[in-house]
Amino acid sequence: MPSTKVVAPLKDELDIVIPTMRNLDFLETWRPFFGQYHLIIVQDGDPSKTIHVPEGFDYDLYNRNDINRILGPKATCISFMDSACRCFGFLVSKKNYIFTIDDDCFVAKDPSGQDINALAQHIQNLLTPATPFFFNTLYDPYREGADFVRGYPLSLREGKPTVVSHGLWLNNPDYDAPTQLVKPLERNTRYVDAVQTIPMGNLFPMCGMNLAFDRELIGAAMYFGLMCVGQPIGGYGDLWAGWCTKVIADHFRFGVKTGLPYIWHRKASSPFVNMKKEYVGLYWQEEVIPFFQSVEFPRECTTVQKCYIELSKMVRERLAHLDPYFQTLADAMVTWIEAWDELNSVAAAPVPVDKKDASSSADTMESESWYSYYIEPCLGRIRIDNMSKRSSQRFHYTKLYQYDK
């Protein structure tokens, strides 16, 4: 484990959200990387149980009593007895970025034997643009030592804001229950050294165990649905959130990336229990995926919240024939947005001082380094002078070419 304290980019702009029913001793392995960040622990199950958190971490812990107290009647939209409860942490955070990780995920090593700082890689993924419109065959063009390949349109090299960074897993891959049952000994040993943008118009199976996102740009869509207790389905919260998030990200021309970083997943759950939770999803999704593939939002949907409400109407109209559950889910989607807006309205959120600092630094940045933000993007090279300037940087790209998408 690295002995020296690691630099902590965005440490005042990012929360780490952990859903748990277990003691959090796994944090010891992450201490060098997580030690300077604020944790939001969402305790599922019996609220009277005490969750042990190792000394020295800065955290807030919310159990079911807290969820009920804070949300009141809206608490019905937060799942019970499923990792989907983690989205409560997204709701109460006041930060621009979220990293969420499961408590059976540990620090992995890269092929050179180095410990992987998964959080730093996610931050890098989020702070550099994505390329949803045109696939770069040399993978992430903004990575040191890579670039856009010949034939890649200059006018597209500025890229788009990245809103989701989806990390992967060594050891236990995120297989569904049937696959786990027929391949109980299979382990993922393949480390693929790549980050890719998931092309616009493509869905993907988002796994919540090693995931980061831009809460400011897409957080309102990161609802993990209604799972488990009282519901006919479980273990699909992250997949549902990923489908909703991707169609909304496409609508706003935001990018979603997958690949690095890897974590080491030491799966703690039982495939038999998961089978009972997941099985109905295995056949529902044969209709749910075509539904999402057909989703289009009207131009009036100018915010994530408006898109999400529109999506809830489509769910109610076009999926309820599958099962009445989708009516309940559509209602819960509306409740989620109501809760999101209530907890995240400007009145609710104190204006963070650093936002003012960021804008002032944006002014100086604009005068000092217009070249690196107006010319270099078109040359396919983005310099991130200071990661914490990203939020102001995002609004300072200027297109040298007008490219109608």
Ligand SMILES: O=c1ccn([C@@H]2O[C@H](COP(=O)(O)OP(=O)(O)O[C@H]3O[C@@H](CO)[C@H](O)[C@H]3O)[C@@H](O)[C@H]2O)c(=O)[nH]1
């Ligand atoms: O009722 C529950 C069960 C678990 N948790 C916490 O949620 C995460 C994930 O739990 P676990 O690692 O046991 O689940 P897996 O089968 O390995 O993975 C599933 O979880 C999702 C990925 O995050 C996805 O549905 C599956 O891949 C842990 O932190 C548990 O402590 C919970 O809060 N409540």
Ligand SMILES: [Mn+2]
């Ligand atoms: Mn797990």
